Amino acid sequence: MDETKTALVTGANKGIGFAIAQGLGAAGFTVAVGARSKVRREEAVQRLRAAGIDAFGVALDVTSEDSAAVAAAAVEDRTGRLDVLVNNAGISGRTDGGAQDPTTLNLDVVRTVLDTNVFGVVRVTNAMLPLLLRAPSPRIVNMSSNMGSLALQTGPQLAAYAPSKSMLNSITAQYARRLADTKVIVNAACPGYVATDFTGFAGERTPEHGAAIAVRLATLPDDGPRGGFFDDGGVVPW
Template structure:
């Protein structure tokens, strides 16, 4: 009985920004738990490669290319998925970017770019999918936050601002939509070796600092985020709402 609580068989999950890195790993985890997964990215070729890899692992995977920062394209894509593929039971808002730079010289265009990618996209996709979930009176939405939903570090203030906003948007979505039997929660990854963190992974000074700063003493592996996603997507989390689970090797627990 307890294992069945985490069974996602018969569920369909849309994961944004899932052609690589954390998004692809989350899609793999949900797929292995039984869900059919819909991958999303802007580049169709990279999406095709990811879908092929998941199918080779026995996962029911489909790719749908669209830009999550374009409200009109998002609405069109979600409506098409619902009509042609099937209802979206689980939404994972993973798409995001990082643009580093000193705050005093941070370009205005780059500020708008990172807000569109990291915050607007969560609102756009959640709103489009949420309308269908409200009609069905059920659904799971998982937003991907960050340690930077709670902390800050030099040169990434705009990123920190967007991830802090994702945390509070998660709470707001819960407040509005929990009445419709929709559970909206977030995962806050710590430092994981992904393409987004490539510059940090390859920096010996930062690598050494991180390992000393993290109680677990290492970088996270993307597959270590799968368990939290499966939990939040499953019936085991039916009364968990408006929360953010940090998967960080203990970074937030210590100073």
């Protein structure tokens, strides 16, 4: 069997996702670039290859169970297994007209945000689990945010986005408990406030800074932590 490890990063065509793909590629992984847009996906693959990284594109819309299944089949056909899954694809949701003020909360916005940020993670994770279970040291990293921390209650009030990350943290813990007797190690990562189009380039951290914790959790030793929530500084309060 080919000993090259393969990592799938969702939403890998830009921002933190692309930086995670770069970081894992630099660590020797073959990187599967998961993205909806064919043009952006192919551009990202070409950029990674130009940097000497073995990369290939995977069409993936995390809001579609069928798309997740097709993506899993594509990865299986290409590599036969999956060593790392980074669930990075996420949306903040619209905020106009008080859409994320809790007192005027637009529940359609909540549904849309949850469909990508939480349900999307479940769709992709469950589609990829059979491939992950074939790997010798499989890792799942869910990209969360300290805005989802009930203890910290940090960041702007975004009553769709922040709870989506709280729920993602809880789902991460559920997966870790379920997979406790397997080789699959599951954790959540907070990249910090990163300057990407997601934040209107307002963050003080580069995408590479934000990606570092994901790369670290994706390459944990077999006795590494499970079911935790981490940033560069260590454990993030739930």
